[in-house]
Structures are given as structure tokens and as C-alpha cells.
Amino acid sequence: MQASQQHRSSVMASGLYHQVKQEVEPFYFSQFPTIDHSLCYNDSNHESHFSVRNSCEHYCTLESSSANCSYTVYNSSAVSFSPNGSRTQQESQSYPSDLHHSADNTYGSPISGSCITEDVSDLRDKLRKLETVMLGPDSDIIDSITSPEMDSWRLVTDAISRGDLKQVLVYCAKAVSDNDLLMAQWLMDELRQMVSVSGEPIQRLGAYMLEGLVARLASSGSSIYKALRCKEPATADLLSYMHILYEVCPYFKFGYMSANGAIAEAMKDEDKVHIIDFQIAQGSQWITLIQAFAARPGGPPHIRITSIDYATSAYAHGGGLNIVGKRLSKLAKHFKVPFEFHAATLSGCDVQQEHLQVRPGEALAVNFAFMLHHMPDESVSTENHRDRLLRLVKSLSPKVVTLVEQESNTNTAPFFPRFLETLNYYTAIFESIDMTLPREHKERINVEQHCLARDVVNIIACEGPERVERRELLGKWRSRFRMAGFTPYPLSSLVNATIKTLHENYCDKYTLEERDGALYLGWMNRDLVASCAWK
Template sequence: MFNEPVTFQMKMSQKHKMSYNSNRFSIEPAQNFGSCCFLQSENLDYHSSSDNSGHTTYPSVRSVEHYCTLESSTKISFPSLNSPSTVSFSSNNSPVSKLQPKPYVLSSQNSLEIANDSLENESCLTHSDSELRHKIRELESVMLGHDADILDMYDTAIPEESDPFLLEAERWKKMMEMISRGDLKEMLCTCAIAVAENDMETTEWLMSELRKLVSVSGNPIQRLGAYMLEALVARVASSGSTIYKALKCKEPTGSELLSHMHLLYEICPYLKFGYMSANGAIAEVMKGESEVHIIDFQINQGIQWVSLIQALAGRPGGPPKIRITGFDDSTSAYARQGGLEIVGERLLTLAQSYDVSFEFHAIKVAPTDVEIKDLELRPREAIAVNFAMMLHHVPDESVDSKNHRDRLLRLAKCLSPKIVTLVEQESHTNNLPFFPRFVETVNYYLAIFESIDAALPRENKERINVEQHCLAREVVNLVACEGAERVERHELLKKWRSRFTMAGFSPYPLNSFITCSIKNLQQTYQGHYTLEERDGALCLGWMNQVLITSCAWR
């Protein structure tokens, strides 16, 4: 999600840096390198949408040729279905309809299905079915928390004497009341339930209602809702992978993408938080080392290492020799418009300006294919391994029997590193079923959209670019894709702890100086950011939602 900005120059502000003082180091936020040009944003058009209730318009994004567009909803045709408006309500709220009712059976998947035969006064649920449904409901409540209430309209037990048609009418009534309240989050989740249940009638109706409410220039839930809706449309059409790949292909040019990434880096503290905490831990453990080898499994543009080079340059007794081994990724390469040699040259120029001996080694193979011999280890080097915002992209045992995620951790352990740093998004999307994953995605990204809302005006066109090009693609992948095509697979800190422990690592608690520096960083940003320490790890969040965690191992 948080790809870093690319360029840095020698004329840099000293606003954020890391330095040594009295045999201890202090950390300040990393510099702002260079200037970035911003694009003219997309124009907002209003497309027509109609249903049985009338003709309405809703905003969508019209992008220039090389921009990504989310227009899949205009290209999807649904099966011919009866309109929900055939169920109406009288002035006393009793259901009125001319349809001939058919009995419904509640299946074990909590969906209502039309049966051809009557129930003949028998309960539609056996005793074992009832127990199973109860256990499933308990699990859903644990996973979804307060959001489990959304399931109620789909999860009402049917008494023997109840008229199934009246119960279905009551469900439609509840959904109409939900729409009249304008609760966009509840509508999105209800639509996701309908998609999960393959209820195309409800899906089509709710999508038409949602299009009237979402907007890329609205409040945070309206903006996120625009992308969540398109992701649902893509899932229904089984085109999630196609749209995800199209979004990657239709990104702006490298320099334009750089400006969007740079803006996100500046207005939100997430990447700076991760880099500062990881660098602080590395600097602390490398105090007495004369040769330092940093292995970065996703180096992006290399900006993380600028403040560390500066700090080690000021170390009492002189700086160590520094060698950095970096792995590339396609998004970063596209943004910088070249290979890792560009990163190496920039870092070398920086190190020379501080009289630091420096080498850069670019790895051309993917992290999942790397072998120890590719790292060209040398005697007397103290090794630090860095996993910053990359392990959630590595497939685990739920995707591939080779389990590259745990294999990479075992390989890191074989290097006998002095320290391993981990920075990850605090979200549980790896192996959750579709609907709980949808709710998790809504809650997590809504907090990010709210934090952006506190930094930039809603009508700011650059904000639209940031959200569309840096965040929307992830949302589509999380909601619309499955299997190996879903590459966004986040895990919670407790799961990472389990993986690192199984690989043979022990926690390395971050010290109080790092925590103090992060608090100083937090105070430079407006909004409801939170910072807490959990068993030696640092957690940065927005209000009550933890977003990023940082920890160290050895």
C-alpha cells in the first residue's frame, strides 16, 4: 500500500534525521527529498442510473488515457430478475403484494431458497442444523464484532407457524429502512452478503442504490464506498483479476505515480513510522560493528536508508563500512523508470558526502526464489535483515504448498543476523472467507481514508489521485480476487509473532529512545493518530484502529 516516494537530492532539509549524541542515537523523521510535480486530476462526470424508483445520477471518475478507471459497473449485465419493488408496504407497515407466495427453506448457508413443495407443517430446520447454525453465528460474531449485527436480516430463524413469504417481505422492509437511513457502510456490507449468497436480486438492487450515494469527492465512507462497490461488481462478474491487472497497466507515467506516492508519504506518517522504528533498532544493535550488511527484501526507492547512513556517519569512533543488498518490485521499478542501479547510485552519492564507505548489491531474482548464495555473504559482516511492508505479498501455506512466507523467514534465520526488522499493516485478510474479509477491508481502509481526510480537503484533486492510484487497486484485489490472484494477504501482529517464533527467532524489544522519537513524529501530524507499545512492538493507529505495527527479532 504505502510505496515510498522516489527521488532525493543532495540539498535536503534537516527536518527529519537520525543522529548520535553522547553515545546514544536520536531519530527524527526522514528528509523530504526533492520536489515532485503533481498532475491535473480526473474530471468528475455524472453518469445516469435508473431503477424502478426513478432516474438518478451519480458521480464517477473519467480518467485521462493512461489513468486507471473503475467503470466495470457500467459493463455488467445481470440476469433478468423480479424487482424488489414488487413487495410494498401499506400505511400501517404491513406487507402488501400481488405475488403468489412460495414457501422458502432456510439452508445451512443461511440463504432463503424457494421450494417447490410445501413444508407440510414440518420444521425447516433439524435439530442438528439448528445447532450448526448457532455455532456458525457464534463464530461470525467473534470475527465481525459489532458488524455481526448486519447478518441479522439474513439470519432470522423461521418459526414453524411463520409464513415464509411474510418473512421475506420483512427482510426487504428492513433493507428499505436501512437505505432510508443512508447508512452506507451497512449497505455495503449487506450487498457483500448478497454477493456471498449469490442473491442476484438483492445484489442488483443494492448496487443501484449504492451508486446514488458513493462519490470519489465525498466524505471518507463515500469515497471508499466508490471503490468497494466497483470491487463487488468485479467479483460478481468474475473479473476481479482482469480489473486488478488493468489498474496496474493504466497507472500514470512513472513520474506522475511518483508524485502520488510522495504525497501519501508526506501527508500520512505510516511509512515514516515504520522506517524510523526499524532504523532505530538497527542502529542500536550495530553500535560496535565495523562492517554492516543490510539485506532489504523490498528496497523500493531506498529512502529508508538515508537517515540510517546519516546516523552511522556521526557514530562515535567513526562510521562502519556499509553494504546494502536490495530486492526490487515491479511497482517501484515503474515509478523510478529504471532498475535498482538508480537506487544504488543515489545512496552511494549520499554516503560519499558523509565520508561513509558504501557498496550496493542489486538482486535480480524474486524474494521467493532467492538462495543464500545470491546474497554474497562475507566474513566479519554484521547482518541486518529488513522486511518492510513486503511479507504480506509473499504467499503462505494457504496459497502454495511451498509456503514461501515461512521459507523466507527460515532463510533469514540461516544468515545468523544480528537483527531482523518487520513493518506490516495490522489487518487480518490472509485466509478469511469473503464476507469477514470484506468487513475487515472496510474497517481498515476507512481509517486510512479518514486520516487522509484530516490532511487534505475533500475537493483536492491530488487527494483523489492518491486514493485512486495508491489505494483503490488494493481494495479491488482484496474484494474481487481469490486464490493466487489475491496478492494482498495481511496478517495480525500475533500471527507474525507465531511465524517468527517457529522460524527460531526471539523478540528484540524496541527501546525507549525509539519510542520517544516516534512520539515526536506523531505530534507533527494533525488528526487522531494513536501510538502504543505491545510487548516490545510499536503500533501506530487512527482512533481505535491500529494500522501499522513495527517490531524486531534476533
């Protein structure tokens, strides 16, 4: 009996993580761009990239501009500040694709350097002339000024003159944090000349972080989070962008795979399986699991997936959940797996037991993939829906509950530390995207804008209930699960070994580490995603 179970687990594990077969594509990926899976292999002498075909003729940046002519770095609704600190409306500024703002110019800054820096030098010359007239030629008062304010000023101007975009972003965020509106406005003016949605990773991220800082001062972060300044893409397009992100960022893919392994292990002897998935996204997570169940010795179980997503979310908008359900149903039919799909369009804050359609005789799995951090906790509301939802799920007696989350601390952190955390976290993500997705592809801008920029703006610009991107480190999630009555469920060693084998095909800058019963996935020395399971 034990040998039979081990054989069944081995078959499912090996089937679970082979590349999606070509015959799957007509059923599920027919509307997605074609991606060549030449993934920066270690034994190659050159970097390979994904090639994304069927690119759109036009794309939207954060500021709804065209790909080939100019990009707008400041929207007409954005707020600037006059010298006395009062708010004023600033008109849009569009920079043509000239020498001063081309990709060849490292940070899009004017060739002549910073106009602010030149003004400072000119001011010092004038002050020295005035000092000479009043105090004589041997006076050195100007050079002897060493106040903290002057030291800070020199550090800022030095960072600008060096083109150190990351440091200037930090100085600007500190000015916003200190409510130093004059300094913040000056640095925003400088940053607009340094960022570019089509430049280096830090330039692209800088464009969205600058947008977040502007929105924070304008108190418009919530509205930008909901719709940026670009028309919301059609649902099929958004699912396509998400699919591309899933393909080019293996830490997301491996996180899903790890969760699937725990579910497959827990359900290896079950005939009826019910999976409750909070925020199903594009549904890619379940493709390999359906295939694995189809190959299970003794035949596949009956699978029922209930997807929970609030009606105003980007995924549910425009019938997205139904699109995903139809694709998964078609895939399951192709592999002869009995399958049902139900979509419940409501917020996790509103979920009650009756919404989950739990049936007797079904083995239950609950999947929290990149969703729980959207639930407000005790720091936002006395209702504490984050812990309430975990207690509700525990009351259903699931066989396994999977958690996949970004390994980042942006929940209760004050604004400035939260800005630094976001800057470091997304720098790693944008750098990793550069490794696999060519910079000139218009889909890359769409992927970064619609799948990443909205989150960046929300983290930086919003507070209170409007800030919904509230991530926590795995240590905090462990505490919450234990308080709700869960105990750790070991990840499948067979599945983890398979993931590690697949990981070897990627660039060695991607990291994969198993520790303390969880799988950590990241880029260089930064953990980005953590995956674990509970029962």
C-alpha cells in the first residue's frame, strides 16, 4: 500500500512540473503572445531573451503617451508647489525623443547637466563677490559654512550631478516625509529629467515611484491605483500581460508550482477535490495541476474550483473570471478530467461560509496566492479581516492551505521606511525582467505598468484603508496562521527537487532556497517570494 502511494506521488510530481505540453496551447494560450523559452542558460556564452510576438502597435505608459514620439512625465492634474509652499496646478510636459531624452543618455538628463546645480554654483559666485566687496578679499565665510543644512544640500547636489537616480529618489522621499515641500518640488523637477519608462531598470521603476510621490502630495494615490492615467486594458489584454509576467519572472511561477505540489500531495488518494482559490489571476497555476491529476494512476479525481475575487478587481473586471473558467474547462476536457468552475465576485472582506459552496464528501484545498496581503488587518480596521478569513478557512477543516506571498514588509511600516523597502524590492524585480524580456518590446511596458506600477503607486501614495498593498514577511504570516489554529504542512520533497532542477536552467542570479519548511525564491541577494503550506 505504501509503495503504491509513493508511486502515485512520484508520477504526479514528475507530471506536475514538466513544461506545459504544446497541445495545451491551443486550448489555453491561444490569445496570449507567443514566447520563446530560451531562458538565459548557464552554459551559454550570451544572454538569451524571451521573444514576444504579436506586439501591439501602440502602448500606454503611465502617462498615456505614444511609443514612438514622446512620453509625458507629468500629468496636467498633478500638483506642484510654489515657492511659498502653496499648491499649484502644473501643465503636462512632453519630452520629444531627442538627444537629451534618448535611451543613449543614461538617465535622460540634459547633456549640459543639472540646471539646479548650475544655479547653485552661480549663486555661490555672486555671494563670494558680495562677500569680497563687504569684507575684503581674504574673507572665507562662504567656504567655512558647515551647517547640517549645507552638508545635506551638498549631498543632494552631488547625487544629482552624478546622475545617481536611486539616491535622488531617496532624498525626494525624505523631503516628502519631512513635509519639506520646496525641497520635494525641486527634486521632483530634477527626477522628471532622469526617469524613463523605456530606459534602464532604475529609470523605469523611478518613473513609477516618482508618480507615487507626486500622487502622495496631491492625495490622489487611490484614484491612480484604480485606473492610473491610462485606459484600463481589456480583460484579455490584462490576462496576456499577467501571463507574460508569469513566464519571465520564475519566482512567481515556482511559487505557484510549490503550492501545487502541496495540493497534489494532499489529494493523491482523493476522488473528489474542491479547490477554493482566492484571486485566481490568469489561472496559469492550475494548468500543470490538471495535467498531473490526468496522469494519476487509477484515473483523475473530480475537480471543482471556486474562485473568489471582488467585482471591481482588474481580474474580475469585464468577465475575466468567466474567461479563465472557460479556458480551464476546455483544458480539463481535453485531458479528460471531470471539472467544474464557479466564480464568486465579492471581496475577501465580505466572504462568509455560505459563499464557498463546501460540499460533503469533497476533500478541500484552499489557495492564498498573492491575495492575503490585500486583506486589512488590525492596524487598519477593528474587524481585522485578514485574521478573520484565516479563522473562517480553518473552520472548514481543509486538508491543505497554501500560501504564496511577496517577501516584503510594507504593512505597518511608516512612509519613509516603506518607500526604501519598495525601492529595493522592485529594483530586484525590474532588473530580473531585463534579463529575460528585451527592453524595446512594447509588451514589457504594458506588463510593468499594469502588473507592477499600480502596486508601487498604492504602496507609496496611499494610507489607511486606501492602501491595499500591505505585504508582510513570512515570519508574520506564520504567526497569523498559528493563531488561527493551523499547523505547518510539509512541502513535497519530490516537487521541490523538481523545482530545483528546473531552476538550474535559469540564470544563476535567480535564487532558490528551502529553509524552515518554506521555499524562498528571489533575485541575487533579495528574497522576493515565499511559499509554504498549512493544515
